[in-house]
Amino acid sequence: MSAVHRWVQLSTALFVFWLVLSMPLDLSDLLWGLPAAVAAGGLAGAFLWREASPGIGARRVAGLVFYTFDLVRQIVPAALQVARVVLDPALPLDPKMIVHRTPLDDDLERVTLANTITLTPGTHCVDLDGDRVTVHCLSPSFAASLIDGSLDKRISTSIGGVERDE
Amino acid sequence: MIDAAHALLVCFLVIAGAAFFFIGTLGLLRFPDFYTRIHAVTKCDALGAGLVLLGLAIWRGPDGEGVRILALIALLLISSPTAGHALARAAFRTGLKPWTRNDGERDGEIPGDASERD
Amino acid sequence: MNEWSLIPLFWGTLIFLLINAFACLWRGLAGPTLPDRILAANVIGTKTMVVLVLLGLAREQGIWLDVALVYGLLSFTVTLVAGRLLETGRLKGAWKQ
Incomplete structure (x- = not known):
């Protein structure tokens, strides 16, 4: 699995989690959540999984x-x-x-x-x-x-x- | 807003959860050593908190806060056994000896006894 | 008015859990070993998290839920870090020498 693939996967998971947490949704939740999820996914990806990650299908x-x-x-x-x-x-x-x-x-x-x-x-x-x-x-x-x-x-x-x- | 059956269910879940919390506390105070205490704590606290929060989530309903409380339950179910493992392993690897009944009288070695650990 | 108000039950549970947390504090003070104390801190953390949620619902202020979530995550992290410090004696670097 490539690094970018992992980044996208992790950011998607984080964004979904963010949406669950800010449940009565409005537009500002979406606007703030997406960049935050992408940034957090990139940051976490840099520290996690420096070794091979378990493949989970x-x-x-x-x-x-x-x-x-x-x-x-x-x-x-x-x-x-x-x-x-x-x-x-x-x-x-x-x-x-x-x-x-x-x-x-x-x-x-x-x-x-x-x-x-x-x-x-x-x-x-x-x-x-x-x-x-x-x-x-x-x-x-x-x-x-x-x-x-x-x-x-x-x-x-x-x-x-x-x-x-x- | 909330009918009688609903309220009774929430009541039951919250009180049952509080009871398990109490059992966890009793275990933490009564059990003789760290390893037995961690048994009581990981199981009873996870279940107690899970039941109380489930009751609260049902009370709030699926719109809004109920979902956030369910996320909290998921967090708890993941973190409680993990924290238990981390602590138990730290204690085990720093050489904390488990308490046994009749310390020293036990001579029947069973296969896979931890004392043969290299 | 809501005939089936459960707010008093929430306050009662909250106080009961606080008493429990103080009882656990005794294990933290008495020890006798370091893992026992960390375990007591972890238990108090779980109870506090539930207390925060109860407080938020009893006072009808949703922000307490976010506080509880962050508190739960931090309490979990503290236990992991304390366990690691106990096991390896340091916080940085590899697990095994």
Whole structure:
């Protein structure tokens, strides 16, 4: 992807975000927003992505959006689980650090895995280094779906595999 | 302007969100070490703020401020786990040891124990 | 007049969240470790953001929403920068030596 292409892409995204934020729209919002978005896009592009940026195609974005909605639902049982522990006078904790080696080989998939781990009940991602994911569990039983690899599989079926980096 | 069912829904969302905030605060104060506290905070604060703001967005409706509040929710859902990762990693890489129940009594090594970290 | 005014609920929630934020401040003061203090600051930041939104709606002044948005972004950035400073000991240059 060329630098100009990236600039246009980023500026468009920023402009749309600007329009959402200044929602009761009038003409002056458009007139001020467009140059501001172009300038901010150029400025940010100069600092971000000096290395290769992950190529994200339309299909992958769609998969990511669906996956995000799926993930948001997971926060509710996760928070309820914390509530159950906090409100118990005995504080039934048995924390454990676990290192998981993920078969996912793509940065975006790995980041998604880390976020999934954090937002599912009882586990919190602590470190992500190559294929080593260090996970802190409130008690060892919560890591079951991580250790048997079903979490990795779910991520690679919903967002991975179809398009590789450009 | 706003009917009874609407008002009840907003009430429920705001109060539920405040309750999760309270649980997050309790967790921050009661849990024994940094890693367990960050569990409580990333989950309960994201959900609590999400519920309160969702209630407020519904109250304001889709014209004008409701959309801006939804943008705020999106920002929060992205930033809360990310901030949690950044802090947890910083603590882990500077060598903060996690608290365990029966510290030292544990001898059953499970495969992939963090203590084998090189 | 609006029979179903929720403004009192908003003020109540606002005060409740402020009390929560002060409770979190104790963790920031007591520590015991530096990450605990940064975490407490992050939590107070999230609560403050919601308080700002509630304040804007309760007082019918939309400008508070923009304040809340910028505050949320800054609070997030502060956590990231503090985490980085803790991890690498500096703010400039590459992550790994």
